[in-house]
Each structure stands twice: as structure tokens, then as C-alpha cells.
Amino acid sequence: MIKNVNSVLLVTGLAAAFAACGGPRQEIRNDSGLVDVSGLETKLAAMGQPQVFDLNGDLRPDVKVYYRTEPAPTAPGGQITYPFVKELDLNFDGKTDCWKFYINGVLEKELYDLDGDPTAIEVRNSFVMNQISQKEISIDRDEFPEIVKRYQNGQLVLILRDTNNDNGYDRRETYVNGRQAGVEIDPEQIKGWK
Ligand SMILES: [Ca+2]
Ligand SMILES: [Ca+2]
Ligand SMILES: [Ca+2]
Ligand SMILES: [Ca+2]
Numbered sequence: 001m002i003k004n005v006n007s008v009l010l011v012t013g014l015a016a017a018f019a020a021c022g023g024p025r026q027e028i029r030n031d032s033g034l035v036d037v038s039g040l041e042t043k044l045a046a047m048g049q050p051q052v053f054d055l056n057g058d059l060r061p062d063v064k065v066y067y068r069t070e071p072a073p074t075a076p077g078g079q080i081t082y083p084f085v086k087e088l089d090l091n092f093d094g095k096t097d098c099w100k101f102y103i104n105g106v107l108e109k110e111l112y113d114l115d116g117d118p119t120a121i122e123v124r125n126s127f128v129m130n131q132i133s134q135k136e137i138s139i140d141r142d143e144f145p146e147i148v149k150r151y152q153n154g155q156l157v158l159i160l161r162d163t164n165n166d167n168g169y170d171r172r173e174t175y176v177n178g179r180q181a182g183v184e185i186d187p188e189q190i191k192g193w194k
Contacts, residue, residue, distance in 0.1 A: 038118040169193040
């Protein structure tokens with residue numbers, strides 16, 4: 001199901017889009033912690049009509065793609081239209097579960113609302129050149145992710161965990177070739193892992 005949704009996704013340019021229309025940009029692109037996206041749909045709708053896709057044939061849109069037109073980099077005077085935000089309803093219940101953001105045509109991040117409450121995002125994936133670089137997971141609905149996974153060339157290399165939920169990482173796991181290579185425990189959080 002998710003694979004099908006992803007197959008219709010295109011590239012976007014979010015940063016420039018919100019820079020052009022002012023205020024919402026900083027709010028939506030807040031890069032610290034996990035964000036509240038409850039107002040995002042309304043803000044996007046104010047910027048233009050999305051293209052919609054109905055993947056399961058229930059006549060309700062499951063994918064909305066918001067576009068932006070900007071100067072074409074390879075054709076002086078020309079314009080190119082990019083999708084810049086995509087909203088996905090992965091479980092077809094009529095509520096968005098995933099938002100994908102693109103900068104300069106390259107996937108920048110994905111936000112997932114896994115419990116149907118968009119005021120708290122549970123998973124945030126960051127990308128570098130379309131490869132995942134970081135996954136942040138919040139279990140308790142606050143903005144501090146209790147689990148952070150880091151990747152190099154798409155492969156897991158590090159996991160930080162806040163096991164006692166005091167907003168400090170106390171466990172650090174390293175991975176080599178996909179296998180756990182070391183575990184460090186810092187109960188007093190002296191090392192300040194980030
Ligand atoms: Ca549908
Ligand atoms: Ca949904
Ligand atoms: Ca949520
Ligand atoms: Ca901790």
C-alpha cells in the first residue's frame with residue numbers, strides 16, 4: 001500500500017515556496033524536534049489547489065500534491081512547476097498520516113502522525129540526496145525524540161535512546177554493516193550525546 005502511494009510522488013521545493021509567501025515557512029520548516037502539523041493543511045490549501053489522487057477507489061483523495069512554479073534552472077526565462085509538499089492518507093481513513101517536504105526537487109523530510117493527532121508528530125525522517133540520514137521517534141508525544149537513528153549512505157550507524165524519558169540520551173548504540181557493534185550507557189548523561 002505504502003509503496004503504491006510513494007510511486008505517485010514527485011519532487012518538490014518547499015523552502016522557496018514558503019519564503020515567497022512569508023510567515024508559514026519558518027513555522028512549517030522548524031527543524032528542532034518534532035512539530036505540530038495540525039494547521040498545515042489549511043495553510044497549504046491557502047496557497048493553491050492541490051492535485052489529488054484516489055488510490056483505493058473510495059472517491060476520497062488519499063494523496064494531495066501541492067505545486068509551485070519557479071524559474072527553470074536550465075532554461076533562462078522558462079518556468080518549471082514542482083510539487084513541493086505531499087500529504088498522504090496511508091490507511092485511507094480520510095486523515096493525513098504523512099507529509100513529505102522537498103527542497104530544490106530533492107526529498108528533505110517526512111513527518112508521520114501515527115495516532116491520528118497531528119498536534120504531535122511521532123516520526124520524523126530526514127534525507128540527504130533522497131537517502132535517509134536520520135529518523136527521530138517520539139513515543140510520549142513531546143517534541144523531544146526518545147529514539148534517534150542516524151544513517152550513512154542509507155545504512156544505520158547509530159542509535160541514541162532516552163530510556164528514562166528525561167529529555168537526555170543515556171544509551172548509545174553503534175552499528176557496522178547493519179549489526180550492533182557497541183553499546184555505551186551514560187545514566188548520568190554526562191557525555192551530552194546529541
Ligand atoms: Ca480513496
Ligand atoms: Ca489516515
Ligand atoms: Ca500524533
Ligand atoms: Ca535520559
